[in-house]
Amino acid sequence: MSFDRVLVVGAGQMGAGIAQVVAASGREVLLHDALPGAVGRGLETIERSLGKLHEKGGPDPETVLPRISAVDALTSADLMIEAIVEDPEAKKALFRSADEALPAEAVLASNTSSIPITELAAATSRPERVIGMHFFNPVPMLALVEVIRAEQTSDETAEAIVALARDLGKTPAEANDFPGFVSNRILMPFINEAAYALMEGVAEPEAIDTVARLGFAHPMGPLALADLIGLDTCVAIMDVLHDGLGNPKYAPCPLLRRYVAAGRLGRKSGRGFYEYG
Structure with a gap:
């Protein structure tokens, strides 16, 4: 071809x-x-x-x-x-x-x-x-x-x-062809758990992302990455994982849903977990 x-x-x-x-x-x-x-x-x-x-x-x-x-x-x-x-x-x-x-x-x-x-x-x-x-x-x-x-x-x-x-x-x-394939089967639960850590008051966004960057050697923390991807897209992918695999661990964090409902979609809307100029 x-x-x-x-x-x-x-x-x-x-x-x-x-x-x-x-x-x-x-x-x-x-x-x-x-x-x-x-x-x-x-x-x-x-x-x-x-x-x-x-x-x-x-x-x-x-x-x-x-x-x-x-x-x-x-x-x-x-x-x-x-x-x-x-x-x-x-x-x-x-x-x-x-x-x-x-x-x-x-x-x-x-x-x-x-x-x-x-x-x-x-x-x-x-x-x-x-x-x-x-x-x-x-x-x-x-x-x-x-x-x-x-x-x-x-x-x-x-x-x-x-x-x-x-x-x-x-x-x-x-x-x-499984829900989320390889990348999002692994990535989205990571982002989702970071959102839960924020929602439950474990740490502020900067601290959560710093742990991932310096502790795991990730180039970007999970919350900043979610803002780059788009929080609405993250929720949509989590819904596909949840529906396709039938496991409650893939259900989107309520904080993610709340931010999306409020129009806080990440970089593309100017505000997500962080604010952008």
Whole structure:
């Protein structure tokens, strides 16, 4: 399989990062988002990111940016990488539309961090060509790509996506299709327990994060990381884990739910566990 023309759907933080690394690999990228103005903001994010990387010896923005084009609708490509909101029904609807819009031989990939790939595959007429391709934030900086096979994914599709991840300069880690896969099966309970420690008055946010950074050698504490991911996204992933595994230990901390209800979503809203300018 050859992925010379890639459609990225969703121009938010993750979608923009994915578009950037795919374009930097020399491929043509088509960037689409149904939200008005989202693609423009995504392109601005990419330009800023490329500028910072170029100062450190990264690729020339004038070489990479022309490879990215905004498109108003789903269009023909060799590969679609979906990076929209973490909502099962929204993703299924998109996969049904992409199944109709893209050539029969195209691969449909999802950047979901927790939603079952098997369910997304079942929404299409090409389940053997559906796969999970979970990047990590910030995409241009972090090397990992979690590759998740649906029950229906063919060996050919999985091998091609693993090879693509390596060609993008990433390290693929293959996982089976269980709720949360590997990364969030481990990460989200860690974040959730940190939220409980805060809620129960064990320590303040700065102290909790300092323990993780200096005691566990983590580059970022769990509460700061939750703010970066988005507290609403954390709750959505915990709900998938809780529903899919049926274990009460995966239920979101009440403090997380309260913050989300109050609009404290993290960096993107200006306030989560911390306040941002």
